Amino acid sequence: MKSGIVFINLGTPAAPTTSAVRQFLKQFLSDRRVVEVPRLIWLAILYGIILPFRSPRVAKAYQQIWMNDMSPLRYFSQRLVDGVTKKVRERYPNDEIELRLAMNYGQTSISDTVDELLAAGCERLFFLPLFPQYSATTTAAVHDEINRIFSRRRDIPQWSWLRNYHRQAAYVEALAQSVRQYWSEHGRGERLLMSFHGIPKRNVELGDPYQRHCEETASALAITLGLNSNEWQLSYQSRLGKAEWLQPYTDKTVISLAMSGIKKLDVLCPAFAVECLETIEEIDGEVHEYFVENGGEEFRYIPCLNDSEAHQNLMFLLCQSFIEEKTHLFS
DSSP: OOEEEEEEEEEEOSSSSHHHHHHHHHHHHTOTTTOOSOHHHHHHHIIIIIIIIIHHHHHHHHHHHOBTTBOHHHHHHHHHHHHHHHHHHHHOTTSOEEEEEEEEEESSBHHHHHHHHHHTTOOEEEEEESOSSOOTTTHHHHHHHHHHHHHTOSSOOEEEEOOOOTTOHHHHHHHHHHHHHHHHHHOOOSEEEEEEEOOBHHHHHTTOOHHHHHHHHHHHHHHHHTOOGGGEEEEEEOOOSSSOBSSSBHHHHHHHHHHTTOOEEEEEOTTOSSOOHIIIIIIIIIIHHHHHHTTOOEEEEEOOOTTOHHHHHHHHHHHHHHHHOTTOOOO
16 A cells, blocks of 8 residues: 655745745735634734735845755755655665655645645555644644645545654654754853744643643753753744743843853754744844843854754654554544
8 A cells, every 4th residue: 555654844935035925924824723813803914014014024034044946944844854765765665655745835735745645646644744842823734734635535545644743752862962962063051042933822821732842842851961950941932923922032031141141052943843034044143143232152053953864763763653554544
């Protein structure tokens, strides 16, 4: 039985232009899972403020980080999938397994990818969102899209998906390995800040487990690294709008740390599988500047797992249970 594995990331503009960014933001921010604000109010904000004014600024930011004719998110996501594909081919040479990268927003859609795999004869599909910590704003949005796709089909294949992997031992160890490698090459800072993407506080109050997942990841990583409670902190970045988001906020945290006398700060973004605008431009750009402007001296950004060997091994491990349960009926 031929199988297909779909790695899913959030998405990216097709080009670093205002029109491409506008098109991407329109699709992304129109998702009711992403923004839980009364529809008419939000659409007025989206079309009246965000799309016309934010798109040009975001396009300029993308122009600064565009690489190999694509965004870092697509570049590293594809390299990751290519690496896992090679491992799968080597481990299961006699199995028919197709691996693909898809985006929930923008080009290389989940829908097109599913159509391609089914046309190629795949009868079993496994969807692997590249979001370690579950959130309705990301993971559930992927689940919605998968269900929407299959709701239009009469012949639905066997399928399963991975909800989260925030406490997976191989994931935590991959993060720890990246930190240890950075420390071995650059020395160790006075504090390790783990910055996760934020979500509105109200989302958590309504039942989103994201904050708990972030805290569990951070705690597991600190234990694995052997850190005391005064050697690491957790914070949340990328807030949008005036509503209260999860705290402490990353920007305010680094300012406070700098003003308290911390001169050498290590920063890791565990929730991001690969580099993107939020890690490069926001964290290693804006937040970096906040730290230095307020008395800090060395802001040391530790890269995402990207296409590292440890990350490829993690993804391969997450795929194995699907590959080897050939007779299981997934739902």
